[in-house]
Amino acid sequence: MVTVREAGLVGCTRCGRVHHMGASACDRCGAPLSSRDETSLQRVWAWWWAGLIAYIPANLYPMLLTSTLVSNTESTIVGGAVELFLHGDVGVALIVLVASVVIPIAKFMAIAFLAVSLNKRHIMGEHAQHRLFSVVEFIGRWSMIDVFVVAILASLVRFSVVATINPGIAAVSFALSVAFTMQAALSFDPRIIWDDEK
Amino acid sequence: MTETPPEMEIQPPRPAWWQRISVVWLVPVIALLVALGIAWNSYAGRGTLIEITFQNASGLEAGQTTLRYRDVTIGVVEKVGFAPDLRNVVASVRVANDVAEYIDAEAQFWVVRPEVSVRGISGLDTVLSGAYIAGLWDNTSSGAQYAFTGLEVPPLMSGSDMGGLSITLRLRDGNQISAGAPIIHKGIEVGSVGEPRLAPDGDMVLIDAVIDAPYDRMITSNTRFWDASGFDIRFGAGGVELDVRSLASLIQGGINFDNIISGGDPVDPGQEYDVFADETAARSSIFTSTAVDQMLPLSVVFDGSVAGLTTGAAVNYRGLTVGTVTDLGAVVEGEGDDRRVRLLANLEIGTGQLGLGEDVSIDAARDFIAKLVAEDHLRARLATASLFTGSLMVELVEVPDAPEAELDMSGEPFPLLPTTGAAITEFQTTAQGVIDRIGGLPIEGLMQSAIGALNSVQQLAGNPETQRVPTEAANLLSAARALVESDEVSGIVADLRETTAGLSSLTRQIEQGQTVANLMSAIDRANRALEGAADVPQITGQLRELAEKANRMEVDQLAASAESLLRSADALIDSPEARQVPGALAGALREVDAMLGELREGGAVGNVNSALAAAESAATDIGNAAQGLPDLAARASRVLDQAGTTVAGYGSDSRFNVELVTVLRSLQEAADALTTLARTIQRNPNSIILGR
Numbered sequence: 001m002v003t004v005r006e007a008g009l010v011g012c013t014r015c016g017r018v019h020h021m022g023a024s025a026c027d028r029c030g031a032p033l034s035s036r037d038e039t040s041l042q043r044v045w046a047w048w049w050a051g052l053i054a055y056i057p058a059n060l061y062p063m064l065l066t067s068t069l070v071s072n073t074e075s076t077i078v079g080g081a082v083e084l085f086l087h088g089d090v091g092v093a094l095i096v097l098v099a100s101v102v103i104p105i106a107k108f109m110a111i112a113f114l115a116v117s118l119n120k121r122h123i124m125g126e127h128a129q130h131r132l133f134s135v136v137e138f139i140g141r142w143s144m145i146d147v148f149v150v151a152i153l154a155s156l157v158r159f160s161v162v163a164t165i166n167p168g169i170a171a172v173s174f175a176l177s178v179a180f181t182m183q184a185a186l187s188f189d190p191r192i193i194w195d196d197e198k
Numbered sequence: 199m200t201e202t203p204p205e206m207e208i209q210p211p212r213p214a215w216w217q218r219i220s221v222v223w224l225v226p227v228i229a230l231l232v233a234l235g236i237a238w239n240s241y242a243g244r245g246t247l248i249e250i251t252f253q254n255a256s257g258l259e260a261g262q263t264t265l266r267y268r269d270v271t272i273g274v275v276e277k278v279g280f281a282p283d284l285r286n287v288v289a290s291v292r293v294a295n296d297v298a299e300y301i302d303a304e305a306q307f308w309v310v311r312p313e314v315s316v317r318g319i320s321g322l323d324t325v326l327s328g329a330y331i332a333g334l335w336d337n338t339s340s341g342a343q344y345a346f347t348g349l350e351v352p353p354l355m356s357g358s359d360m361g362g363l364s365i366t367l368r369l370r371d372g373n374q375i376s377a378g379a380p381i382i383h384k385g386i387e388v389g390s391v392g393e394p395r396l397a398p399d400g401d402m403v404l405i406d407a408v409i410d411a412p413y414d415r416m417i418t419s420n421t422r423f424w425d426a427s428g429f430d431i432r433f434g435a436g437g438v439e440l441d442v443r444s445l446a447s448l449i450q451g452g453i454n455f456d457n458i459i460s461g462g463d464p465v466d467p468g469q470e471y472d473v474f475a476d477e478t479a480a481r482s483s484i485f486t487s488t489a490v491d492q493m494l495p496l497s498v499v500f501d502g503s504v505a506g507l508t509t510g511a512a513v514n515y516r517g518l519t520v521g522t523v524t525d526l527g528a529v530v531e532g533e534g535d536d537r538r539v540r541l542l543a544n545l546e547i548g549t550g551q552l553g554l555g556e557d558v559s560i561d562a563a564r565d566f567i568a569k570l571v572a573e574d575h576l577r578a579r580l581a582t583a584s585l586f587t588g589s590l591m592v593e594l595v596e597v598p599d600a601p602e603a604e605l606d607m608s609g610e611p612f613p614l615l616p617t618t619g620a621a622i623t624e625f626q627t628t629a630q631g632v633i634d635r636i637g638g639l640p641i642e643g644l645m646q647s648a649i650g651a652l653n654s655v656q657q658l659a660g661n662p663e664t665q666r667v668p669t670e671a672a673n674l675l676s677a678a679r680a681l682v683e684s685d686e687v688s689g690i691v692a693d694l695r696e697t698t699a700g701l702s703s704l705t706r707q708i709e710q711g712q713t714v715a716n717l718m719s720a721i722d723r724a725n726r727a728l729e730g731a732a733d734v735p736q737i738t739g740q741l742r743e744l745a746e747k748a749n750r751m752e753v754d755q756l757a758a759s760a761e762s763l764l765r766s767a768d769a770l771i772d773s774p775e776a777r778q779v780p781g782a783l784a785g786a787l788r789e790v791d792a793m794l795g796e797l798r799e800g801g802a803v804g805n806v807n808s809a810l811a812a813a814e815s816a817a818t819d820i821g822n823a824a825q826g827l828p829d830l831a832a833r834a835s836r837v838l839d840q841a842g843t844t845v846a847g848y849g850s851d852s853r854f855n856v857e858l859v860t861v862l863r864s865l866q867e868a869a870d871a872l873t874t875l876a877r878t879i880q881r882n883p884n885s886i887i888l889g890r
Contacts, residue, residue: 043222050226053233061236071262071328169236180225187222 003194010035036192043187044115051180052108058173059101063150065166066157076170077101077146100146100174103139107181110136111188118192129193133185140182147175245273246298248291250307250331252348255287257311257329265291265307265331272297275331289348291331299342305335308349351377351393363414365465367391367423367453369403369473375425375451381407382426382454388413391453407453417455418462423473424480426454456480493521493546494563495612498578498592499529500541506590507580513545514581515594521547523592544612545578545592564613568605575600577618 004011004018010033011018012026019026023033062074075083077100085093110132117123124132150171157165255278257263265273273293281288293301311329313320324330334353369375381389389409397404409417453473458481474480500507513521524544531540549563570576574596581593595618603616 039218039220039222042218042220046220046222046224046226048226050229053226053229057233057236061240074261173233176229180229183225 003191005035005191005195036195037189040187040189040192041115041118044111044184047180047184047187048108048111048115051104051177051184054173054177054180055104055108056173058170058177061170061173062168063146063170063174064153065168066163067161067166068163069161074168077174096146096149099143103143104174104177104181107136107140107143107185111181111184114188126193130190133188133190133193137185140178140185143178143181144175147171147178243295245292245294246342246344247276248273248293248298248301248344248346250289250291250346250348251281251286252289252309253286253350255289257309257324258287258289258331259328262328263289263330265293265333266310267297267333267335271330272333289331300335300337300339301333301342301346302335302338302340303343304340305333305343305346306349306353307331307333307346308352310352353392362389362408362410363417363465364406364408364467365417366468366470367405367407367473368397368470369394369405369425370475371403375403375405375453379451379453381409381423382452383413383416383456386413388416415464416457417465417469418457419465420457420459420462421455421465421471422458422480423453423455423471424477425473425475426452493548494560494567495524496545496547496567496615497609497612498543498545498615498617499531500543500580500617506583507543507592508589511583511589512591513547513594514591515552520552520594521545543592545615564605564607567615568607568613570596571603571605571616575603576615577603578615579618 005021008021009018010021010023012029012031012033014031015026015029017026017028019033021035025032059077061076063077063080064073064075066073066075077096081093081097081100084096113124114129114133114136117129150165150167153165154167157163252258258275258278260275260278263275264271265275273291275289276292277290279288279290280286308331309329310324310332312322312325331348332352375391375394377391377393379391380387381391389407392406392408394403394405396402454477455471456477507523507526509523509525511523512519513523522545524546526544527542528539529542530537547563547567549560552563552566567576575598576594577597577600579593579595580590583589583591594615597618600616600618606614606616608614
């Protein structure tokens with residue numbers, strides 16, 4: 001199998017038109033052309049780190065600030081899930097836990113694994129890597145489920161003194177973290193996976 | 199032809215590593231910085247951790263309970279744990295840094311919980327939000343501190359900037375005062391008291407109190423406090439006076455104060471004041487040293503009854519209350535047959551009220567009393583405290599002539615004070631006597647007699663014979679009427695008329711008087727005889743005797759007897775018997791009539807006539823004798839001189855003449871009496887029957 005690069009060609013990632021190697025911009029849509037994005041890995045790591053950094057306060061700080069008539073509750077992501085679990089809402093607790101903890105962490109690990117194992121074929125084959133990348137890219141948007149919950153609750157539950165829900169710092173952090181990891185996934189140039197294929 | 203050389207493959211120089219670095223790296227850097235900033239911020243802003251120790255953690259919740267200073271939340275309880283020995287609860291509170299530096303050693307913390315009391319509801323906001331910890335400290339920092347002991351009850355001054363004066367009140371007992379009770383001055387609440395607590399020696403109850411600014415200026419060294427709890431009932435000339443203060447003071451108690459006399463000095467915070475039982479005591483306390491002085495216990499044994507003496511009765515000394523009766527009981531004294539029950543009263547005498555001052559020890563006070571007993575003959579006695587209720591009090595009096603006695607230090611349970619006779623007011627004893635006398639009246643016997651009498655009356659009334667009485671009375675009346683109307687009674691009148699007529703004719707006879715004529719003729723004859731006999735002094739003497747006899751004749755007695763007879767008859771007629779026997783009266787009248795008839799028909803008058811006739815015959819005899827004795831005449835002539843003088847003796851005022859006039863007057867009186875009788879009967883015939 002011959003790659004486009006080996007054929008001396010470069011494809012526009014935006015409109016798909018194939019150019020000769022050396023063309024610096026797509027003559028159809030004007031997008032810059034590059035056979036391989038050299039900064040891809042760099043940007044992956046940069047977004048990855050940003051996501052990770054944002055993920056820490058997202059877990060330490062409260063996600064929801066619930067003020068009811070009798071109490072003020074601040075719940076972190078994990079704390080909220082545990083509370084739900086203790087209340088018996090195992091399903092909801094699992095959803096929250098999966099969406100807010102398992103998936104983001106799995107994403108971090110997956111992206112880092114991809115980035116590390118790019119040229120190390122003995123760890124994972126190209127196809128497996130590609131499949132993993134697809135999964136990460138697909139699943140990334142669902143990580144926002146927790147942020148959606150917070151946003152919906154915060155906008156719906158506004159009954160003055162009786163009950164009010166406000167997003168905490170963690171909500172912003174988590175949203176940023178998800179955004180950063182998505183960006184990290186987007187920054188990944190999957191063409192690199194196939195470069196060292198014999 | 200220039201052949202364009204083939205385009206050179208220009209390999210751009212490999213960019214330097216910094217040129218190869220993606221700008222995306224800025225994102226994690228910024229994220230890191232932001233995260234670090236947030237972390238730093240939250241670390242720096244999390245405040246100072248202080249630990250407050252409470253006895254229990256009621257209402258405290260980690261992460262929930264806030265710490266408030268003047269109702270501004272300045273911290274949150276981070277953890278509620280235990281002290282190492284589990285004896286207390288330790289609340290760890292994260293306090294804002296800018297406040298923490300003011301939380302120094304003087305800071306006070308207490309838990310505010312909802313409280314419903316008679317004074318209102320407080321902490322209502324905590325019902326929903328939960329309890330919170332309130333803190334109080336001043337605005338000067340004297341070194342931050344991190345461990346505190348919380349108060350179980352709110353401190354009095356909840357706002358330190360309100361100023362105010364904190365004082366300590368001393369009470370004999372604290373059962374009427376509860377925490378938060380108001381301090382009242384002229385009806386205005388000017389402060390409040392805290393939780394009562396026992397003094398270290400257990401004798402007093404101490405209460406911290408705060409007088410709020412600006413009223414704290416009222417508190418001086420002359421201020422007196424008194425208990426205003428509950429209500430006052432005063433009996434006085436104006437009637438009953440009921441004084442109820444606020445509901446709060448009724449339930450929670452209250453303390454009043456006033457400056458009894460002006461011009462006191464300002465006091466320092468923490469000044470101790472005694473709380474008097476009432477306003478009167480507080481006002482009079484200016485003269486005594488203190489309200490809460492030491493109490494000297496004494497015992498008194500009374501003979502007789504102590505009825506009316508109660509626990510709490512006053513002990514008076516010269517009219518001043520110096521103590522109270524604490525308890526009463528009976529003790530058995532003596533041995534064997536001498537055993538007797540006596541009544542023991544325990545007294546408490548305030549040393550301050552005695553004027554000994556506050557600092558005098560109990561022993562010194564006892565010695566003082568012992569000295570009074572021994573030297574001034576101080577004795578205890580019962581006295582009337584109230585005339586109306588009969589309640590008694592114990593009076594300490596000095597009885598100069600009392601027998602020697604001394605304070606019996608060995609008395610049980612307390613030194614025994616000697617007694618003297620009770621001074622129960624005489625009013626009471628007198629009244630008692632009256633009541634006793636009334637009680638002693640044989641009212642029951644009286645009632646029995648009355649009942650018996652009434653029964654008799656009833657029986658009498660019920661008796662058929664009694665019921666016949668009216669009938670008989672009617673019969674009697676009709677009989678009386680018949681009697682009055684009867685011919686017999688009419689006959690009485692007729693008889694009376696006859697009697698009167700008889701009397702009248704008798705009188706007429708007397709008046710017309712042959713008797714008098716006879717007498718005159720007799721006298722004439724005597725005169726002639728005297729003339730005939732020259733010397734008749736003896737005759738004259740006899741004649742004088744005769745005249746005297748005639749004078750002594752009981753005609754007037756007869757008249758008097760007749761009068762008394764009539765009076766008797768009158769009385770007789772007046773008597774009921776006379777009325778009952780009109781028939782007898784008629785008979786008697788008939789007899790009188792007959793008697794009068796006899797009298798008329800010649801009895802008495804005839805006898806008089808015959809007597810006079812005899813006198814006449816005697817005089818005739820004397821005349822005959824004189825005529826028959828001429829020598830007598832000669833002799834008489836010889837004594838003519840004497841006779842002359844004798845005749846001269848018969849002058850107008852001669853004795854004979856006087857006596858003769860007297861006789862005639864008596865006769866006249868007798869006649870007058872009969873005339874009066876006759877006239878009376880004539881004018882008022884029924885007076886004989888009716889007696890008037």
